[in-house]
Amino acid sequence: MSLSRETIVEGLKHILGADSVVTDERILRESSIDRFRMFEDIHGVYTQPIPAAVAMARSTEQVAGVLRFANEHGINVVARTGRTATEGGLETAVPDSVVLDGSGMNQIVVIDAYNMQATCQCGVPLQVLEDRVREQGLTTGHSPQSKPLAHMGGLTATRSIGQLSTLYGGIEDMIVGLEAVFPDGTVTRIKNVPRRAVGPDIRHVIIGNEGTLCYITEVTVKLFPYLPENNIFLGYTVDTMKTGFEVLREVMVNGYRPSVARLYDPADGAYHFAHFVPEGLSVLIFVAEGPAGIAKATAEGIEAIVARHPECRKVESRYISTWFADLNWGPDKIAREREGILQTGNINRTTEVSGDWGCINDIYENALRRIIEEIPDITMAGGHSSHSYINGTNMYFNYFYNVVDCGPEEEVTKYHTPINRIICEETLRHGGAIVHHHGLGKARTPWVKDEYGSSYYILEGLKRAFDPKGIMNKGTIIPA
Amino acid sequence: MNAMRILVRFKVTPDYEALREADWAAGEGDCSDRSGAAEADARAGSGVASGVETRYVPRILDCFDESALEMALRMRDATASDGVPVDLGAISVGGREVEPHLKTLQALGYERATRVHVDAGLDFAPTVTASIIARYVQETNKTDLLMLGCRNGPDDAGTLPFLVAEELGWPCVTQVTEVMVLSDDRVRVAHMVDDGLLRVTVRLPCVLGVGNAVVARLRVPTLTARLARREAHIEHVQTSDLGIDVVSGLAGESYVLTGLEVVRRDRSGTxxxxxxxxxxxxxxxxxxxxxxxxxx
Structure with missing residues (x-):
């Protein structure tokens, strides 16, 4: 028999202390969602089950205590830290869920400049960690747009990636070791070593689990020398996306590793570059960084590759460096976005996928064509590639629509989900992956079995093994 | 019933919030440099007219002008079914950077879209801009109500509504926050004054300077609407067509950017x-x- 809300709250207070259990109605409503339902939130409409409480954990032991309690009584737990999730992963899909908030676990444990690694608790904002390591001339190399807001636990749980990924990799390439708590309260620590071959790499059971298997309480990440004085910014216009993808491919295949390698289509690019790029052109952007010799060689290599494509025309590099300096999202931009949406009914959404070089342009063209043809009230539809690899790249679809003739609670079903469907269908049809770096959340679970194919067996096995009672973030990654 | 003919003047400005602190520096193109056509041409589109290097940041609609543009659309919407018909026009003085905004406005229902082409940046040159706008209104004789933002960014002293009204000989209400159409020659206007909000009825023609209005954001046209108006005509006007010599006008301006100082508002914290x-x-x-x- 399930516990009442009051009993759940009392149980949590017993574990955490009364001050660490939040039951304020407004906070509970806001804690029932993430940015996936921001249109509802902006209009003060909440359609998801309201959680019983937000539990503010301040130690690994407290996380273990809450999970044991929830596991014993079958209470759904939604793990969160910085609350920047965009795909519904933080929605409390089950009535009387507990939102387990680790933002109070915000201590940097150690910055080990000799071994080039830093250990911190899950609630450390990436910006704080980055600022601290930069004091020692180091960088994490991780720079997602959410850097001012996102915390290390959530960034790890969603397999995040940053704008400098082509050089530094995604979070999965940065994580050395971590600590996580499983539903039965078991605390596991994976030690920090350069590499090991002792069976499967179990870090990957934890990285990207989105709170469906365990709660990440501590992470250790690699550090790198911070050498911004060597950065070389390169920008080019290009007539077609197809050529742009080809340039990206040649840069990667020829062994160059710029930190930034981006390709914007004309629609998406117009939002950023209209002050120096003529209408109708795509834009290629590269940043070469690292030790001076490597940065110089990387930039020269890219220049030589671009020179083989006459349709590419160079733009002044200061346009690129100025643009790049204003790319991240902090509280000020979030506030302006909310005000704009409320006044105009116009909302910006994104869906990021990936594909190999052979299919990415087809995914891009077909999905975009279908969005424009099939979805009403679109005001902009475009996209960019922002993370490239030896065998392919990602496509970040970026689109705006006016929400008209429907209530705030219908925005997702009328617009966002149909667009996600188109993008996922086209991505799967061409052999790509339906999520590149936001995490599956709940938004794209309808396509998760098609995404995994026969390997879905492994995913289900993990869930059965580590969360046999199914209390961890129901409906996320694995459909409810 | 006659249509009320509204003309909204807007300006496309650098996005100063995207400017890095290091770029806030009085540059080589400061405003004392107004010696002739060659210099003016050299400055065209350079983004250094105010002395601060703004070329590298995006261009945006001035926020007060954006309010004015949306207000005019709402006046049209409010009278669409049974009220006074409203005919909308938009005008901007500038270079090619203005064109995408005019296309957007056409897709939103602005019937008339006009760009007065100038080679030189007109920052710190309100009398020249006022003359251009006033002369256009007089020459075309298609405007009952002229609306514009009260102030265009940090390089604007907020004098333009007064100067245009003076040249036209029309009444001027500034710091406008709301407008309502009463008849084809009257509007009800709310505007901020020192002691609060004043509501007045104004007979047209008049100039309204839009201030810190609640309506702050311009709606966004759909791709379908853009497609439907993609062939719409944008009127291009030369300042010489209006009998205005911009270079001479600029030479008469006396603004000189001598330096910049950051006003620190840091406070101690515990x-x-x-x-x-x-x-x-x-x-x-x-x-x-x-x-x-x-x-x-």
Missing amino acids: IIGGQTPREKAQTLFDSHLKSLMGKL
Whole structure:
């Protein structure tokens, strides 16, 4: 028999202390969602089950205590830290869920400049960690747009990636070791070593689990020398996306590793570059960084590759460096976005996928064509590639629509989900992956079995093994 | 019933918030440099007319002009079914950077879209801009109500509505926050004054300077609407067509950017310690708020 809300709250207070259990109605409503339902939130409409409480954990032991309690009584737990999730992963899909908030676990444990690694608790904002390591001339190399807001636990749980990924990799390439708590309260620590071959790499059971298997309480990440004085910014216009993808491919295949390698289509690019790029052109952007010799060689290599494509025309590099300096999202931009949406009914959404070089342009063209043809009230539809690899790249679809003739609670079903469907269908049809770096959340679970194919067996096995009672973030990654 | 003919003047400005602090520097193109056509041409589109290098940041609609443009659309919407028909026009003085905004406005229902082409940047040159706008209104004789933002960014002294009204000989209301159409020759206007909000009825023609209005954002046209108006005509006007010599006008301006100084608003802060929110709140109350409350 399930516990009442009051009993759940009392149980949590017993574990955490009364001050660490939040039951304020407004906070509970806001804690029932993430940015996936921001249109509802902006209009003060909440359609998801309201959680019983937000539990503010301040130690690994407290996380273990809450999970044991929830596991014993079958209470759904939604793990969160910085609350920047965009795909519904933080929605409390089950009535009387507990939102387990680790933002109070915000201590940097150690910055080990000799071994080039830093250990911190899950609630450390990436910006704080980055600022601290930069004091020692180091960088994490991780720079997602959410850097001012996102915390290390959530960034790890969603397999995040940053704008400098082509050089530094995604979070999965940065994580050395971590600590996580499983539903039965078991605390596991994976030690920090350069590499090991002792069976499967179990870090990957934890990285990207989105709170469906365990709660990440501590992470250790690699550090790198911070050498911004060597950065070389390169920008080019290009007539077609197809050529742009080809340039990206040649840069990667020829062994160059710029930190930034981006390709914007004309629609998406117009939002950023209209002050120096003529209408109708795509834009290629590269940043070469690292030790001076490597940065110089990387930039020269890219220049030589671009020179083989006459349709590419160079733009002044200061346009690129100025643009790049204003790319991240902090509280000020979030506030302006909310005000704009409320006044105009116009909302910006994104869906990021990936594909190999052979299919990415087809995914891009077909999905975009279908969005424009099939979805009403679109005001902009475009996209960019922002993370490239030896065998392919990602496509970040970026689109705006006016929400008209429907209530705030219908925005997702009328617009966002149909667009996600188109993008996922086209991505799967061409052999790509339906999520590149936001995490599956709940938004794209309808396509998760098609995404995994026969390997879905492994995913289900993990869930059965580590969360046999199914209390961890129901409906996320694995459909409810 | 006659249509009310509204013309909204807007300006496309650099996005100063995207400007890095290091770029706030009086540059080589400061405003004392107004010696002739060659210099003016050299400055065209350079983004250094105010002396601050703004070329590298995006261009945006001035926020007060954006309010004015949306207000005019709402006036049209409010009278669409049974009221006074409203005919909308938009005008901007500038270069090619204006064109995408005019296309957007056409897709939103602005019937008339006009760009007055100038080679030189007109920052710090309100009398020249005022003459251009006033002369256009007089020459075309298609405007009953001229609306524009009260102030265009940090390089604007907020004088333009007054100067245009003066040249036209029309009444001027500034710091407008709301407008309502009463008849084809009257509008009800709310505007901020020192002591609060004043509501007045104004007979047209008149100039309205839009201030810090609640309506701050311009709606966004759909791709379908853009497609439907993609062939719409944009009127291009030369300043010489209006009998205005911009270079001579600029030479008469006397603004010189001599330097820039950051106004620091940093305040000292204290991080309150404590194990729990209750403990922190108690510390805050005991050490800071209690003494303040005693003074109330």
